Amino acid sequence: MALFWCFHHKMPGGFTIQTTVLMYRQLRDHIEKISPLTDQEYDLVCAQFEYRKFRKHQYLTQVGEPVKYHYFVLSGLLKLVFTTENGKQHIVSFAAEDWWESDFYAFFTKTMATMSLECIEDTEVLCLSLDGYRYLCATFHKMEHFFLEKANYGFIGAQRRIISSLTSDAKERFEQLQKQYPFLIQRIPKSLIAAYLGVSRETLSRLY
Amino acid sequence: MALFWCFHHKMPGGFTIQTTVLMYRQLRDHIEKISPLTDQEYDLVCAQFEYRKFRKHQYLTQVGEPVKYHYFVLSGLLKLVFTTENGKQHIVSFAAEDWWESDFYAFFTKTMATMSLECIEDTEVLCLSLDGYRYLCATFHKMEHFFLEKANYGFIGAQRRIISSLTSDAKERFEQLQKQYPFLIQRIPKSLIAAYLGVSRETLSRLY
DNA sequence: CCAAATTCGTGACTTACATCAATCTCAAAA
DNA sequence: TTTTGAGATTGATGTAAGTCACGAATTTGG
Numbered sequence: 001m002a003l004f005w006c007f008h009h010k011m012p013g014g015f016t017i018q019t020t021v022l023m024y025r026q027l028r029d030h031i032e033k034i035s036p037l038t039d040q041e042y043d044l045v046c047a048q049f050e051y052r053k054f055r056k057h058q059y060l061t062q063v064g065e066p067v068k069y070h071y072f073v074l075s076g077l078l079k080l081v082f083t084t085e086n087g088k089q090h091i092v093s094f095a096a097e098d099w100w101e102s103d104f105y106a107f108f109t110k111t112m113a114t115m116s117l118e119c120i121e122d123t124e125v126l127c128l129s130l131d132g133y134r135y136l137c138a139t140f141h142k143m144e145h146f147f148l149e150k151a152n153y154g155f156i157g158a159q160r161r162i163i164s165s166l167t168s169d170a171k172e173r174f175e176q177l178q179k180q181y182p183f184l185i186q187r188i189p190k191s192l193i194a195a196y197l198g199v200s201r202e203t204l205s206r207l208y
Numbered sequence: 209m210a211l212f213w214c215f216h217h218k219m220p221g222g223f224t225i226q227t228t229v230l231m232y233r234q235l236r237d238h239i240e241k242i243s244p245l246t247d248q249e250y251d252l253v254c255a256q257f258e259y260r261k262f263r264k265h266q267y268l269t270q271v272g273e274p275v276k277y278h279y280f281v282l283s284g285l286l287k288l289v290f291t292t293e294n295g296k297q298h299i300v301s302f303a304a305e306d307w308w309e310s311d312f313y314a315f316f317t318k319t320m321a322t323m324s325l326e327c328i329e330d331t332e333v334l335c336l337s338l339d340g341y342r343y344l345c346a347t348f349h350k351m352e353h354f355f356l357e358k359a360n361y362g363f364i365g366a367q368r369r370i371i372s373s374l375t376s377d378a379k380e381r382f383e384q385l386q387k388q389y390p391f392l393i394q395r396i397p398k399s400l401i402a403a404y405l406g407v408s409r410e411t412l413s414r415l416y
Numbered sequence: 417c418c419a420a421a422t423t424c425g426t427g428a429c430t431t432a433c434a435t436c437a438a439t440c441t442c443a444a445a446a
Numbered sequence: 447t448t449t450t451g452a453g454a455t456t457g458a459t460g461t462a463a464g465t466c467a468c469g470a471a472t473t474t475g476g
Contacts, residue, residue: 082371090374092367105364137356141349144356148345151359156313158366159300163290165373166298166406169432189453198374200434205455378463397423411463413425422473431464438457445450 026074027126030098034149035142045143048132053124060117060125067106067113069127073099076123077187081195082115091196094120094184100150120188170199171207234282235334238306242357243350253351256340261332268325268333275314275321277335281307284331285395289403290323299404302328302392308358328396378407379415 027049028042037045049072054060061067063083071078078095080103092115095101106113107130128136136143164173174197178185185193194204235257236250245253257280262268269275271291279286286303288311300323303309314321315338336344344351372381382405386393393401402412 082375084375088375090371092371092374104360104367108360108364137353141352144349144352145345148352148356148359151356151363152312152316155359155363155366156316158363158370159312162366162369162373163298163300165370166300167290167292167296191453201454202435202456203433206433399423408464409424410426410465414463417476419476420474422471424471425469427467429465429467431462433460433462435460436458438455440455441453443450443452446448 026098027072030072031143031146035146037140037142041140041142045136045140048136049126049128051124052127053122054119055122056119058119060119061103061106061113062116063114064112066110067103069129070100070102070104070107070133071095071117072126072128073097073101074124074126076125077120078117078123078125079120079192080115080117089195090198091192094181094188094196096183096187100154120192165198170197170203173197173199174204174207234306235280238280239351239354243354245348245350249348249350253344253348256344257334257336259332260335261330262327263330264327266327268327269311269314269321270324271322272320274318275311277337278308278310278312278315278341279303279325280334280336281305281309282332282334284333285328286325286331286333287328287400288323288325297403298406299400302389302396302404304391304395308362328400373406378405378411381405381407382412382415 024042024046027046028037031037031042031045050069054076060069060071060078073095075097078101080092080095080101082090082092084090093101101117103113103115103117105111106115110130133147137147138144164176168176174193177193177197190204191201194201197204232250232254235254236245239245239250239253258277262284268277268279268286281303283305286309288300288303288309290298290300292298301309309325311321311323311325313319314323318338341355345355346352372384376384382401385401385405398412399409402409405412
């Protein structure tokens, strides 16, 4: 039952009983910004998710392995990383609270991951399997609508980033990031910001 | 009635009566690769679209104006262009047959366009208004599913392009484009390819 | 058909950024 | 305390690609 199945999880403050309620509220609030649901509907929605906790530096998915889940981030911070043959890491995106993240191509097509998903901080997520995703979309028109809205805005965001890389130099791209996600600059080592912006950490360091 | 409303359109060969049937089939075939529809359903779907024809160099939407439509390309070729203050044009994407294109942010939020959508060739499109889009999504779960699939793959494609710009130099990006859309290289002036790849036309010219 | 505009290629020079390497700080571990 | 290691900074040098300039080839429109 959705209301009970992560009862054993310990909160930072030592509370246990509140956990599922928090998860419940956070995901529900998030979904209901787009698609309000009845209690019964949300119970069925919630039942498709599995709570998991990861520690800093742990992998949620690794290159070459299947991508079993689409992740909703409850707390913490993730990076989606593409690594080139020469071993250089490039950050495709970050994911903080209330963001969805996965290697989508691998997830949707059931192929092996080409990107790894790793924790920058200790992170709590809700995992949604492909079957669960399909079940939600097929069963609840509202949920398909929700995911469509998310996908549309995800696409728009990705297109913005493409425009940014086409039109702006390193300094401008950094300023745009700083403006859009100021909290990232604080929480993340500069070398990761550089790997996201597509510049070397030395160059980024010289931009101040 | 969906079957009749662009009867007056002239085909290249001089045929007229076939036009609507072709449009009918092309959009229907396209949608039914994802979501099969009954004849009645498709009639209602089709009724939301408006046929239009544009000539090379014409604008479908211009910067600063509202974006009234989401466009489905029947034939021809479009470019979605972002222009910087210094007047340089950057190509956000191309759209050929069976592609969907628009300034999505402006379209969905009813704000003014930040990108222009222009014809590279004479182009036939089917125009879908925001009301039409919402009607289709709200009325037909299948159509919401169709647009979700499109949006997901659109996002994946945009993310691929981001990865390409993070990891590859001009030559590699060109080769990737050539591999993925070989027909574009033939149909489009190299200067536009360059504006898409994010290199100067001189540099692109020297890559061969 | 010719004139005008596009398109493409190439040389000379400049620039933004990468790379390599050496410090420097600071916090956590031993 | 000393040690370690991650992160940030700074300098010297190399290189991919931008910019400016010119001209040839091709396409387009009147």
